[in-house]
Amino acid sequence: MLIRATEVVKRYSGHTALDRVSIEVPEGKVFGLLGPNGAGKTTLIRILNQITGPDEGAVWFDNQKLNSIHIGQIGYLPEERGLYRKMKVGEQALYLAMLKGVPQAEATRRLKKWFAKFEIESWWNKKAEELSKGMQQKLQFIVTVVHQPRLLIFDEPFSGFDPINANLLKEEMLNLKREGTTVILSTHNMNSVEELCDNIALINQSRKVLDGTVNGIRQQYSRKVFEVEAEGTLHGLSSTIDELGFKLINSSDLHNRIQFTIGATPGQATTQVLQKLASVIPVVAFRELLPSMEEIFIEAVNKSRNP
Numbered sequence: 001m002l003i004r005a006t007e008v009v010k011r012y013s014g015h016t017a018l019d020r021v022s023i024e025v026p027e028g029k030v031f032g033l034l035g036p037n038g039a040g041k042t043t044l045i046r047i048l049n050q051i052t053g054p055d056e057g058a059v060w061f062d063n064q065k066l067n068s069i070h071i072g073q074i075g076y077l078p079e080e081r082g083l084y085r086k087m088k089v090g091e092q093a094l095y096l097a098m099l100k101g102v103p104q105a106e107a108t109r110r111l112k113k114w115f116a117k118f119e120i121e122s123w124w125n126k127k128a129e130e131l132s133k134g135m136q137q138k139l140q141f142i143v144t145v146v147h148q149p150r151l152l153i154f155d156e157p158f159s160g161f162d163p164i165n166a167n168l169l170k171e172e173m174l175n176l177k178r179e180g181t182t183v184i185l186s187t188h189n190m191n192s193v194e195e196l197c198d199n200i201a202l203i204n205q206s207r208k209v210l211d212g213t214v215n216g217i218r219q220q221y222s223r224k225v226f227e228v229e230a231e232g233t234l235h236g237l238s239s240t241i242d243e244l245g246f247k248l249i250n251s252s253d254l255h256n257r258i259q260f261t262i263g264a265t266p267g268q269a270t271t272q273v274l275q276k277l278a279s280v281i282p283v284v285a286f287r288e289l290l291p292s293m294e295e296i297f298i299e300a301v302n303k304s305r306n307p
Contacts, residue, residue: 001060002027002151002182003048008057010043017043019206020057025184025199027062027150030177032193032200032214033186036301039203041186042079045153048184049076061151072101075149079156079186083128083136090115090124093143100147107146114142118168133160141169145176152176153184158192170196190294200293202300209304210296218290221299224264225249226273229285234258244276257284 003025010018018040025031035041046052047059050071059066061073084092090111097107115121118138128136137160145152154173158166173183173196185196193200194214202210210217234251241248241262251260264273274286291299 001025002062003184004060005044005047006057006060008044008047008054008059010040010047010052011055016206018047018054018203021203021206021208022057023201023208023211025151025182027182028177028180029198030173030183030185030196032197033184033203034188034193034200034297035203040206041203042155044203045076045155045184045186048151048153049074072147073150075144075147075152077140077144077152077154077157079159083140085129086127088124089126089128089131089139092128093139093146096143097146102147110146110148111142114146117172118142134162134165137161138165141172145172149181151182151184153186155186156188157185158187158189190292190297193293202297204301204304207304210300214293217296218293221291221296222288223291224266224268224273225261225289226264226270227259227261227285227287227289228277228281228283229254229257229259230277231257231282231284240280244280246273246276261289 001024003023005021005023007020007022008018009016009020021040021044023044033041033044043052047054048066050066050068061070064070087095093111094104094107097111098104102110112121115124120135120138123131123135123139128139131139137157141157144154157169161169170192173185177183185192187193197214199213200211200217201208212220234253237251237258237260238248241260245265247263249261249263251258270288274283277283277286
């Protein structure tokens, strides 16, 4: 694990922002840090960035107690952006890269490469105040990654981006992951979580209420609903499904084939469902309809509020 937080507690003026939160962030993965507004995500991010410290518990970076030597190994893109508005874009990017320990010549080389990749070479001599919110976001993304940190923390990174540029950012996150960088992604966009994240932790009302791999969690919340495509007609389908012990949810005629959705009883293995169906129906395609991360998010948050 690159990051391990154990039993972290943080209090502010009688308010408990984090209540014994423990997370483990695997190296080289994208880790989703999720939760409603005010859940405690930002407080945890501030602790990881050493902006503040925990009142109780500990945080470890690559099996070392988190300390000042790790600052240069972390890149942080906060939700609230901050640029020097009157400063030229290239000059500003170079200044911030050098603050992070990158020598001037190497910083210039890396920045030119990133500016070319994002097709923003023409911005180099523009002032930050001349850029749109999305353009400023691109610049801050570049500044966040230019020192090639082992850990990147993105807080709502897609805010202000159109779909094309949001997709560009997603592709770059996945490229960084392929190169071995670990990413913590804090977002309310559950579609992005499904596209990008390997693991997640969900925090609500200062406590962790859910964690694990995305695939594992979706399986954990499985409702045992399956979509089936088969040869044949709809005639007699309802009685056949009843005899197999399943519930027919809907069905449609695809001319030469039929498509239908069934519900199985909790606890039944997917392979058992398929075997039972295939024993009496010529199945062509079969897949489980797992709940989305948005559905799971809502269910888990509501359950934690009303245990």
